[in-house]
Amino acid sequence: xxxxxxxxxxxxxxxxxxxxxxxxxxxxxxxxxxxxxxxxxxxxxxxxxxxxxxxxxxxxxxxxxxxxxxxxxxxxxxxxxxxxxxxxxxxxxxxxxxxxxxxxxxxxxxxxxxxxxxxxxxxxxxxxxxxxxxxxxxxxxxxxxxxxxxxxxxxxxxxxxxxxxxxxxxxxxxxxxxxxxxxxxxxxxxxxxxxxxxxxxxxxxxxxxxxxxxxxxxxxxxxxxxxxxxxxxxxxxxxxxxxxxxxxxxxxxxxxxxxxxxxxxxxxxxxxxxxxxxxxxxxxxxxxxxxxxxxxxxxxxxxxxxxxxxxxxxxxxxxxxxxxxxxxxxxxxxxxxxxxxxxxxxxxxxxxxxxxxxxxxxxxxxxxxxxxxxxxxxxxxxxxxxxxxxxxxxxxxxxxxxxxxxxxxxxxxxxxxxxxxxxxxxxxxxxxxxxxxxxxxxxxxxxxxxxxxxxxxxxxxxxxxxxxxxxxxxxxxxxxxxxxxxxxxxxxxxxxxxxxxxxxxxxxxxxxxxxxxxxxxxxxxxxxxxxxxxxxxxxxxxxxxxxxxxxxxxxxxxxxxxxxxxxxxxxxxxxxxxxxxxxxxxxxxxxxxxxxxxxxxxxxxxxxxxxxxxxxxxxxxxxxxxxxxxxxxxxxxxxxxxxxxxxxxxxxxxxxxxxxxxxxxxxxxxxxxxxxxxxxxxxxxxxxxxxxxxxxxxxxxxxxxxxxxxxxxxxxxxxxxxxxxxxxxxxxxxxxxxx
Numbered sequence: 001x002x003x004x005x006x007x008x009x010x011x012x013x014x015x016x017x018x019x020x021x022x023x024x025x026x027x028x029x030x031x032x033x034x035x036x037x038x039x040x041x042x043x044x045x046x047x048x049x050x051x052x053x054x055x056x057x058x059x060x061x062x063x064x065x066x067x068x069x070x071x072x073x074x075x076x077x078x079x080x081x082x083x084x085x086x087x088x089x090x091x092x093x094x095x096x097x098x099x100x101x102x103x104x105x106x107x108x109x110x111x112x113x114x115x116x117x118x119x120x121x122x123x124x125x126x127x128x129x130x131x132x133x134x135x136x137x138x139x140x141x142x143x144x145x146x147x148x149x150x151x152x153x154x155x156x157x158x159x160x161x162x163x164x165x166x167x168x169x170x171x172x173x174x175x176x177x178x179x180x181x182x183x184x185x186x187x188x189x190x191x192x193x194x195x196x197x198x199x200x201x202x203x204x205x206x207x208x209x210x211x212x213x214x215x216x217x218x219x220x221x222x223x224x225x226x227x228x229x230x231x232x233x234x235x236x237x238x239x240x241x242x243x244x245x246x247x248x249x250x251x252x253x254x255x256x257x258x259x260x261x262x263x264x265x266x267x268x269x270x271x272x273x274x275x276x277x278x279x280x281x282x283x284x285x286x287x288x289x290x291x292x293x294x295x296x297x298x299x300x301x302x303x304x305x306x307x308x309x310x311x312x313x314x315x316x317x318x319x320x321x322x323x324x325x326x327x328x329x330x331x332x333x334x335x336x337x338x339x340x341x342x343x344x345x346x347x348x349x350x351x352x353x354x355x356x357x358x359x360x361x362x363x364x365x366x367x368x369x370x371x372x373x374x375x376x377x378x379x380x381x382x383x384x385x386x387x388x389x390x391x392x393x394x395x396x397x398x399x400x401x402x403x404x405x406x407x408x409x410x411x412x413x414x415x416x417x418x419x420x421x422x423x424x425x426x427x428x429x430x431x432x433x434x435x436x437x438x439x440x441x442x443x444x445x446x447x448x449x450x451x452x453x454x455x456x457x458x459x460x461x462x463x464x465x466x467x468x469x470x471x472x473x474x475x476x477x478x479x480x481x482x483x484x485x486x487x488x489x490x491x492x493x494x495x496x497x498x499x500x501x502x503x504x505x506x507x508x509x510x511x512x513x514x515x516x517x518x519x520x521x522x523x524x525x526x527x528x529x530x531x532x533x534x535x536x537x538x539x540x541x542x543x544x545x546x547x548x549x550x551x552x553x554x555x556x557x558x559x560x561x562x563x564x565x566x567x568x569x570x571x572x573x574x575x576x577x578x579x580x581x582x583x584x585x586x587x588x589x590x591x592x593x594x595x596x597x598x599x600x601x602x603x604x605x606x607x608x609x610x611x612x613x614x615x616x617x618x619x620x621x622x623x624x625x626x627x628x629x630x631x632x633x634x635x636x637x638x639x640x641x642x643x644x645x646x647x648x649x650x651x652x653x654x655x656x657x658x659x660x661x662x663x664x665x666x667x668x669x670x671x672x673x674x675x676x677x678x679x680x681x682x683x684x685x686x687x688x689x690x691x692x693x694x695x696x697x698x699x700x701x702x703x704x705x706x707x708x709x710x711x712x713x714x715x716x717x718x719x720x721x722x723x724x725x726x727x728x729x730x731x732x733x734x735x736x737x738x739x
Contacts (some may be wrong), residue, residue, distance in 0.1 A: 015524050022256055022286040023239050026197035026295075033148035039210055042071045042137060043121045044211045045114030046128050047107050048470045052084035053255050054129035059088065061131040068095020071137065072121070074114040077102030108230045112218040115208070123208045125231070129155070129207050129256040133184035136251050140207040143195050143248040151212035151243035152201035152235060155251035156303065160202040162290060163247055166304050167372040169291065171257055171381070175307055176375035184252040187303045191250035193663035196299055198245040199286045203231035205253040212243055223279065229272030236280040249299045257364070275488045281562040292560035308377040313350050318729040319417030321353040323440075324412075325431065326422040329358040329373070329380055334621070335568065336649050337447045341422040343541065346376035351526055354378040355414045358383050367394070368402045385426050392481035392493055396454070398500055399430045400629055408434040409685060416440060418697060418729060421508070423447055425456075429500035436507065441736045443728065446518060446533065448646045451501045454478045457643030459572045465642070465666075465686075468525050471495055502526060512725075515668035521644075534728065539721030542628045542656045561590045563662070563697060564634035566627075567648050569596040569605050570645030576604075576662060579612035580693060581640075589699050592638070593617045595630065626651035632657045635705055636698065639663040642685050648672060655679070656715040660708035662694055679711040 001222075044066065048055055062073055073096045075089070089098055099113055115123050124140065126132070136155065143153040155163045158172040165187070166172055174183055181615035201208075224230040235245055276283050278479055292675045326341040327333070341356070348354050356378055360371055365384035373380040383406065387395050394400040407427075411419075411434055419435040421444045435442050450456040453474075458466045460477045475490035480497070483489060505511065505526075513519040519533040567573050574592065582592045592669050598605035608618060622630055631637065637654035638644070644667035651661045651672055663669045664685035683690040698704055 003215065021282060022289040023199065023236070023282055025199035025239055025245065025286060025290070028438040029149040029244065029648075033211075035145055035148045035211075039120055039122050040070070040120070041121045042124055042207075043070060043114065043118045043140065044073045044124045044126055044137070045076065045111060045304065046073060046082065046126050047076045047078055047114070048085065048111075048128045049078040049104070049107070049108035050082065051129060052082045052088070055085060056088055057256075058126070058130055061133070062126070063093065063096075065132050065134055066095075068093075071095070072097060074099060074461065076114045077101065077111045078106065082439075096467045097642075106221075106225050107228075108221045111230070112221060115213060115519060116220055119214075120210065122210050123213065125203055125206045125208065125373045126253075126670055127204050127255060128322065131180055131254040131256070132205070133180060133252055133254070135188070136205075136253060139188075139193075139251045140205075143193070143221055143246055143250075144207050144209055146195050146246075147244070149242065149244045150195075150246050151209055151238040153195075153207040153248050154198065154201045154244045154245070155205055155248045155253045155403075157202070157253050157255045159202050159255040159257040160204045160291075162198065162200075162287075162296070163202050163204075165300060166307065166374050166377075167253070168294060168296070168300065170372040171370065173255055173371050173373040174254070175685075176373065180254045182389050183254075184586075186307070187252045188250050190303050192299075193248065193250040194299060194300070195246040196296055198247055199239070199290045200232045200235035201245045203219050204255045205233060207248075212238055214244075216241060220275075220279075224272060227517055229276050232272075232283065236276075236283055236286075239286075241415055244353070246709055247296065247299070279545065281401050296429040299361065307351065307374060311349075311377070318726050319352065319732050321355070321414065321416045321734060322348060322418050322419045322420055322729075323414055323435075324354065324356045324422060325407075325424070325427070326356065326358050327415065327424070327426040329356065329360070329375075329382060329626075331380070332360050336647075337423055339624070340447075340649075342375070343718060344722060345378050345380075346724065347718070349377040353414075355410070355416065355425075357410055358382050361386055365699055367400070368406065370406070379414070381425070387426075390483075392483065392489070392495070394428070396480045396493065396497065397428055398493070398497055400428045403428045404430055404434055407431050408437075409433060411438055411440065418443060418733065421445060421504075423450065424501070424504065425450055429497070429504050432504045441732055442508045442510075443732055444505055444511045446505070446511060446513040446522060446646075448518075449522065449525070449644060451505055451522065452498070454497070455572070456482070457572045457644070457645075459643035463571050463642055465644075469494075478589040502528075506531065509736060510534065510728060512536050512728060515671055517644075517668040517671060520648045536721065536724045537650060537716065538652075539718035540649070540652050540656045540715045541718045542631075542653050559589050559699070559702075559707075560587060561635045561702065562593050562633065563590060563695065564593045564595065564631065564637050564659075565640070566595045566631070566637065568600060569594070570596055570601055570606070571604055572641065574640035574642040574685050575608050575612055577640040577642065577664075577688050578638050578691065579608045579616065581691035582612055582615045585615055585695065585699075587615050589617055590695060591617050593619065593634065595619045595622060597621050627653065628657050631659050634659050635702075636660045636662055636708075638691070639669060640683075640685050640691065641666055641669065643667075646671045652715050655712050658709050658712060660705055660712065677711045677713055679708045679713065 076099045078101050140153050144150050153162050157165055161169055165169050219230040219234050267455035324341055324345045328338040329344050345354050345356050351369050362384050367385055367389055369384040371382040389395050419440050419442045432442050448456045452469045460466045471491040471494045472493045479490050480493040481489050513533050513535055516535050519535050523529055523531050631654050637659055639651050641664045646668055648669045651663050654661050661680040665682040681694045
């Protein structure tokens, strides 16, 4: 596939050119063509290998959006398939013909089998992880027959390199808030269509005229084997024979990407490079010229018009452009830091340019692969990291040259006035150097204790509070490598980890934390009592919701009382502590309502279930916009954290909507005004009976909850917090400018 023939390490060379004379992909045709007798029928050839879930989605869309009374789908099963694929196809489907390769022959051979099936039909090659949209085939065919010299047509796709949207040459996620159908409508509604010329088609979805296939022959099975590069080679033959390739700029086909080959594709890509260089020495020069000139830029701009909201007038101060660096992004990552960073970046994107560098987990992608996203007008680059690389320095986010180079390119493209670091986990501790080398001011927002604790919350492997780091102690608690010599390597890696992460924090131009406890404890653990860390408490997005609007209409004397737990179902959050405290209580008197994903750690969730038994009421995740109503239905929120909490966001969200809190007296939770205002209760998370006493007191005297609710304090909102961050930006830039 063309998208895999343009890895990031080649883009600089491509933009410069190779010294070869490129083919004239958009030159006038110097020989006659005719579309007389054009076929009415199209064969849609779908080679299928593995990835049954993606194939099921592909087939569902194909059946929904294709007239298979007129056209025909040829599904070429390349060797034995998973049981799910066989089950999906066991019932005959009108207009669908199934072809079998008894043994795996590879993508190219499978495509050739399908293209040879109907010698009087045009052909569309469709990846088994592609999802077609309304009117797709009619539009592709109209583009193909808009001029007789056209051999192939490729639609826009999210992952199709030169035909990619929204970002050129990238693998893209759908823009936030868009569906496949809505994005396809957006593109069609804004199309001319102009059918701009291309140097090659892209095999994600590619229409081929039968006349061109008859003249040029099939794909080169001998040179390209299992796949990658075969359609580019054929398209080069077509160009040299006087044919042309076009983009259908009115059509969008979604491509999931990397579903069949996964991380094994690297070797195939290298082989495709060698084969293309041998057969068509001018190929890369041709692509290089296209990349440099980017003639599709105005076409993409028209298709994407309105996707980036018009920016309102900003605060009139601070940086014009900010890059945020964070270790995850919703909806792929939904922990507190990721949600906070996303909220802040989206808010800022309404009045300034914003870009984000984040991480995504995707087993089908290798380290160095990236997915691009537009989210509320902000560019988000999601770098794949599955923590499977052999080098423990890279795996443990210490250093990685590939990540450093990619982040450096990202900064060069974006040219921000300020880098705002939220978390370096999943990246590399050395990334801030790339900003410092470019003279970009750095704000480091300390979100937890990850700088000094690889577990991030100072809770050890035995679920005990840790007094602080030590090379031997940390190595035993969470080894960073199992490579031979691990007894020596782990202390050395922890020493390197401490040095690099402390340097990243210390060399930042400013630092900020959400609580006094986090700032003071981190300084103590680092033995850096004078390290400046400003404290700006986080705001709560739910604080604007009036209590009466979100609280359920409940009789406070009615039992059972509903106590809630919201968050990650992991040991450091202490759900097992709450389960121990509730165990044995009559479910008619009280229930513990749990919201969270049990699949994050199924063994731990099962342990909690065995402890708590029938008093536990399990729910899954919920949409962020449902949070206020869900918390409002609770009589009290339980926050039983064993690990240190850096702020206590869930507790403050509950207080903002009028729900009292029972909180562990640990970390920054101790800064909650529960005792001072008599609006809740603390307990010792190491002693479940302490929480049990508070629960039984409330069951016996429910009106206590009414008094707590009446005395809940005002919780600051996110807008107020964001203004404090703006003040910090301004002060940082002023200091840098004064030097």
